[in-house]
Amino acid sequence: MHPLARRLEALLFISSRPLPAADLAAACACAEAEVAEALAELRAEYAPARHGFVLHEVAGGHTFAVADDCAEDVRRLTGAERPDDLSAALLETLAVVAYLQPVTRAEIAEVRGVSSEYALSSLEERGLVEQRGRADTPGAPLLYATGDRFLKLFGLGSLAGLPALEEFALGASEVEEIRARLLSNAERRRA
């Protein structure tokens, strides 16, 4: 293994949080490009199915995690529990916050068509959403955004890792189908 890869391995071993490439470069007094190269070597070394842990890029940094197929053993040893599943309402609210952030509660309600007060406070309790200042609009409402915990729990290196919103748009035929249904309702109302 390249000497720099071993030094990075030591830093990642001792750190309890994901370490950004810039921090690794500073600690090793070398260029980020060299770090990127050495990290690639480490990633290959700690690729899934080789060791009991895997090197991940998550929440803006690099960190080790228990290999997924070993996680149950660790849970039995430590008693750690799987996080509770998120309901459809929580996931929807989280989706709006993740893509439109920073966003006010009123804006979330406008997209979902229902008040999202409970969903938001539940997401805040779980640390998936956090308050991020106030909007510069009448009444200065609170703004909400996702934080590092969101990235970690969804296995994302950064928000840029989210798939493009356009990928989830309805197809033209589906839109036409809904339009036809709505227009026929409108026709009935007129009659």
Next chain:
Amino acid sequence: MRAEATSGAAPEVALELDLDVFDGPFDLLVTLILRDEIDIWEVRVSRIIAEYVVRLADSGEFDLDATSQFVVLVAALLEMKSRLLLEDEVDDELDDLDPDEAAERLLERLVRYSQFKSVGGALGRRWEEHAARLYRCTPVPAALLRRPAPAGALPRETLPAALAPLLREPPAPDTSHLADLAVSLVKELRRLRVILDDAGEFTFAGVAPEGRLERAVTFFALLELHSAGEAVLRQRRHFGDIVVTRVARPAALAAG
């Protein structure tokens, strides 16, 4: 009360609010709601009332006019909110539109919503895959965080030199900027007894000085007169003026 009824009168309730949807004075919130710039659905009236009650308790003063106005405004907000519960009024926005236009508007909303609904589904699948992952979380051993102790034994004088500043008596704080209390309880008692002797009866508002602290001393003096059995205190209503009436001077004082 309808929105038009309150929009003319400028509310004068000085209450600063810190709600999720609004940060500022209460009157501004009411104005913004009336102008439809804040959705009343988003405003928790119970929080506003709670903040007002806390402010009342803190201030210790009860302004009947301001409080009445506050109750009227809060009642108006509640009425506006309860009206929205009636389905007819909620759907007003779409009812005003031509059915085709309403259908287009609804379509736009549905398309946008369905997009986020699908994202929610995708996030759910990611959650399934990643949320249970166990990331490295072991804290850095304390020994590694501690700075190393200086090598070798320290000279004997180091300890007393380090402790001496801690054992020295600190200088007394300068309180010269604090004003002395203008009235002492004894002096105030003497003053009130003179008034009581001359007039036989007086009101708290009539004799109390301007300053808050001085008024408090006057109030304590009244309680003192009452507990000594020298005066009877009467208050017709809560927060009303207190009427002080002479009873009789205790024998010891009368003799003195």
